[in-house]
Amino acid sequence: MTVAVVGGGAVGLAIAGSLAERGATVTLYERDRLGSGTTGRAAGICYDAFADPVDAAVAGHAIDRYREWGLLTDCPYVWLARDADDAAAIDGQVDRMQSHGLAVSRLAPTELADRYPALDTEAVVTAGIAADAGLLDPDAAVEFLAERARAAGAAIRTGTEVSLAGPRTVETPSGTDTVDAVVVAAGHATAPLVGAIGVPLALETYRAQALRTDAVGATLPALYDATAEFYWRPQAESLLVGDGAHAATPEDWNPDADPSFVSGALERVADATTLSPTATRSWAGICTATPDRDPLVGAVAEGCSVATGWHGHGLMWAPAVGDHVASVVLGTASPLPEQFATRADPTRFDGDEAFDPLGDPTRDW
Ligand SMILES: Cc1cc2nc3c(=O)[nH]c(=O)nc-3n(C[C@H](O)[C@H](O)[C@H](O)COP(=O)(O)OP(=O)(O)OC[C@H]3O[C@@H](n4cnc5c(N)ncnc54)[C@H](O)[C@@H]3O)c2cc1C
Secondary structure (H helix, E strand, C coil): CEEEEECCCHHHHHHHHHHHHCCCEEEEECCCCCCCCHHHHCCCEEECCCCCHHHHHHHHHHHHHHHHCCCCEECCEEEEECCHHHHHHHHHHHHHHHHCCCCEEEECHHHHHHHCCCECCCCCCEEEEECCEEECCHHHHHHHHHHHHHHCCCEEECCCCCEEEECCEEEECCEEEECCEEEECCHHHHHHHHHCCCCCCCCEEEEEEEEEECCCCCCCCEEEECCCCEEEEEECCEEEEEEEEEECECCECCCCCCHHHHHHHHHHHHHHECCCCCEEEEEEEEEEECCCCCCEEEEEECCEEEEECCCCCHHHHHHHHHHHHHHHHHCCCCCCCHHHHHHCCCCCCCCCCCCCCCCCHHHHC
């Protein structure tokens, strides 16, 4: 089977590798360099701490793959609340996660303080901690995924922008190529690409920001503060701090972080810890969203599939999505739960829905 994959981010590369390893003749097209889209701007946090069992199974499959490939540095993921409503939500989530067998537990503020003395836990009401979590270097992941795809025989063409002339036909700068299957994993550009062949996608975008601090000299977990609405991950001696998300269009967004995000994020770190870091770098990236927070993964026409709509989970889910999409294209059994295919079915919307891309994020803490 000949397959064209559009997009050289983590998702397109994982799909190309999984298809090539299963015997498909794959060509991946990337308009710029590999990882130059949102993937190269990600924080690299991975965890299986999803209250929804299908999400947890997808994340668990991906974590296993990243571990098998030696790309994941183990690091616990903590999420905490400083007010009663958020605390009730976290307690409920921990119960659900435990009921479907995840290595997740509740941590009292005193236990949190004992483990991580640099955290200011005075106002913390409750926290959850996920043991099956870790950190990725997005550039190293891109390099590995590209090498894996090439080693399995995939051709990777960078600097090659393509469009679709039909469900199975890509227009490249050097001509038209009709293949057995096309997979579009082009991030936010997936919607206009398949829009050109008459397929509307319910996809919106938002802009997320991040910064890297100077060395902080403290041992900390990856952490999401549900009340102050920000997260960090340790990165060497420093922290990568993120959030400041708001709706933005792919045509009009600033790849540099806003000064107000930088000062606000540093202030939130100072409030949550005994530290007073400064920023050494900051940036922003465009993320994709769907009306129900499930992604758009699967066939949109005979011979044409898409994979996008990650709500900030595309890097951590990429290996699982790669294995799933390979099964969709090749007509074999998916390693993911059956409900994933139904929930991620990209044709479940009309495609003209108006919705808030940031919606209610509580499902994904
Ligand atoms: C600040 C920030 C922090 C984040 N942190 C995390 C995190 O900790 N964990 C996590 O899982 N996710 C995180 N994310 C989200 C994550 O980065 C994305 O979900 C993921 O990278 C999406 O990967 P992708 O391959 O779908 O898209 P992309 O990486 O955007 O790749 C799509 C590619 O398609 C190419 N392309 C587009 N159009 C064409 C065309 N016509 N022809 C050829 N090529 C084309 C683009 O150039 C691009 O390289 C974060 C995002 C941001 C912005």
